[in-house]
Amino acid sequence: MDNTKNKSFQEKYDLFRGLDPDVLQKKFLNALLRIQNVRRGSIWIKRGRTYVCVEAAGIDSENIVGVTLDAGSPSIVGWVIENGKRTIAKAVSDRRHNREVEAHFAIKSSQILCFPLLVNGEIFGAVQIIDTNPDSIHLNLESSYLSHIQNLVEICSIALGNALSYAKEQKKNRRLSSTLSRIEKENTIIGQSKAFHTSMELVKSYADTDFNVLITGESGTGKELVAERLHRNSARVDYPFLAQNCSAIPETLLESELFGYKKGAFTGATRDRAGLFEAADGGTVFLDEIGDMPMGTQAGLLRVLQKNEIKPLGSNRVQFINVRIIAATNKDLVGMIRENRFRQDLYYRLSILPVHLPPLRERKEDIPLLARHFLNIESKKAKISEKKIAPETIHHLVAYTWPGNIRELENLIRYLMVTTQDEVIRPDDLPEHILKATPNEITQNTNPMDSDPQTSKTQDLRDISAMTWPDLEKAYVRALMEKFNWNITWAAKASGINRSTFASRMRKLDIHRGTGPPS
Numbered sequence: 001m002d003n004t005k006n007k008s009f010q011e012k013y014d015l016f017r018g019l020d021p022d023v024l025q026k027k028f029l030n031a032l033l034r035i036q037n038v039r040r041g042s043i044w045i046k047r048g049r050t051y052v053c054v055e056a057a058g059i060d061s062e063n064i065v066g067v068t069l070d071a072g073s074p075s076i077v078g079w080v081i082e083n084g085k086r087t088i089a090k091a092v093s094d095r096r097h098n099r100e101v102e103a104h105f106a107i108k109s110s111q112i113l114c115f116p117l118l119v120n121g122e123i124f125g126a127v128q129i130i131d132t133n134p135d136s137i138h139l140n141l142e143s144s145y146l147s148h149i150q151n152l153v154e155i156c157s158i159a160l161g162n163a164l165s166y167a168k169e170q171k172k173n174r175r176l177s178s179t180l181s182r183i184e185k186e187n188t189i190i191g192q193s194k195a196f197h198t199s200m201e202l203v204k205s206y207a208d209t210d211f212n213v214l215i216t217g218e219s220g221t222g223k224e225l226v227a228e229r230l231h232r233n234s235a236r237v238d239y240p241f242l243a244q245n246c247s248a249i250p251e252t253l254l255e256s257e258l259f260g261y262k263k264g265a266f267t268g269a270t271r272d273r274a275g276l277f278e279a280a281d282g283g284t285v286f287l288d289e290i291g292d293m294p295m296g297t298q299a300g301l302l303r304v305l306q307k308n309e310i311k312p313l314g315s316n317r318v319q320f321i322n323v324r325i326i327a328a329t330n331k332d333l334v335g336m337i338r339e340n341r342f343r344q345d346l347y348y349r350l351s352i353l354p355v356h357l358p359p360l361r362e363r364k365e366d367i368p369l370l371a372r373h374f375l376n377i378e379s380k381k382a383k384i385s386e387k388k389i390a391p392e393t394i395h396h397l398v399a400y401t402w403p404g405n406i407r408e409l410e411n412l413i414r415y416l417m418v419t420t421q422d423e424v425i426r427p428d429d430l431p432e433h434i435l436k437a438t439p440n441e442i443t444q445n446t447n448p449m450d451s452d453p454q455t456s457k458t459q460d461l462r463d464i465s466a467m468t469w470p471d472l473e474k475a476y477v478r479a480l481m482e483k484f485n486w487n488i489t490w491a492a493k494a495s496g497i498n499r500s501t502f503a504s505r506m507r508k509l510d511i512h513r514g515t516g517p518p519s
């Protein structure tokens with residue numbers, strides 16, 4: 001080999017120093033093609049009992065990337081990976097050659113040079129260098145020349161193997177971080193009201209299935225948290241959970257985000273990009289604000305639901321995927337169907353398992369619980385001592401209608417943590433619009449007994465003449481406590497006696513949180 005060729009090989013050795021597998025694969029393959037003066041090649045990685053093409057170059061390369069070959073079917077790459085040996089094959093006559101891959105190609109392979117890829121003695125894939133000239137005149141198969149290429153392949157195999165291992169560890173770390181993040185959020189779905197428990201029981205039963213779920217409810221009611229819980233409690237928990245807000249980006253960009261695109265599909269598409277559905281394969285896709293999805297994109301989503309397939313922008317081939325879709329909206333989709341703004345067939349496929357999240361104004365008894373929970377969480381994040389909330393302050397919080405729901409309450413707690421100077425948050429610390437709620441409004445708007453399952457027996461006490469005096473008193477005291485979220489001061493005030501007397505009667509009647517009403 002002359003000095004020019006030696007210099008060329010040395011330059012190729014210097015190319016592979018990064019840890020990005022995509023970059024390494026492309027550089028590796030293109031270097032081999034230039035050295036051998038051919039225009040087609042591919043890199044295959046072994047995954048279980050299959051071989052997957054992760055990089056390709058030349059005419060029709062876009063139709064090779066992503067192709068999966070079963071280990072039981074004949075193929076040159078399969079033979080090389082399983083035997084750990086370099087091979088040279090005539091595409092026309094070699095029985096190992098898988099002709100199905102090139103069945104629709106205008107230009108077929110004539111001769112194939114294939115090397116195994118290994119690191120630390122373990123074979124993880126193969127690289128093919130392909131001559132498409134019918135006379136097979138381009139590949140240089142001289143022994144000395146192949147030895148130099150073999151050295152290059154071995155060096156690049158180590159670099160590529162390490163890059164793939166590094167990428168795999170990064171993926172594990174991201175998944176671990178995602179899991180830890182979900183664990184931190186897990187307890188934010190809390191409540192004790194009947195409306196809340198009804199919704200959560202549905203969510204619990206839905207998690208065990210693989211059907212699509214439609215979550216409805218006003219903004220700020222926690223729809224994404226519920227979607228995460230559905231995924232976390234499902235058989236897909238070890239696969240990705242990816243979310244997309246359908247109202248956040250324009251229609252054309254939304255399509256590319258969901259379905260992906262091929263290089264050259266539009267201006268700026270300089271390389272292939274996987275969409276959300278492909279990236280979440282095996283896991284769950286959460287589509288928030290589904291009511292804002294344009295009609296054109298709805299057709300593509302319907303194809304996913306009907307056939308489990310996607311077609312990236314600029315591609316003439318479909319890809320099969322396996323995802324569960326959870327959609328959410330704060331809009332009236334039935335009304336939108338009547339106005340021809342939402343597809344009826346898509347609605348029925350999305351709403352196989354519906355769940356409605358009640359607004360915070362319909363779960364008043366959860367407000368004190370949520371407020372204290374957010375105080376605890378935000379105090380830990382800020383690494384400061386947790387502030388307390390005065391009973392009178394809770395009184396005003398319960399009276400407020402919360403148009404922004406749980407999100408508004410959470411943001412208020414953050415505001416109060418910063419603006420409140422004392423360790424106790426008092427009514428004067430609240431914003432003016434919340435202070436406008438009066439005690440009378442509290443009584444009119446709040447009745448925990450209407451939604452607390454523990455008080456159902458108390459509500460059914462119609463004939464009090466059949467009760468003994470102690471039973472009647474016990475039922476009355478317990479009903480007051482549950483109405484005012486076990487705040488003795490409020491309950492005593494409502495009963496017309498002082499606090500100490502009320503507390504004394506509670507002790508004598510053996511009433512405490514967790515005891516049921518008299519049967």
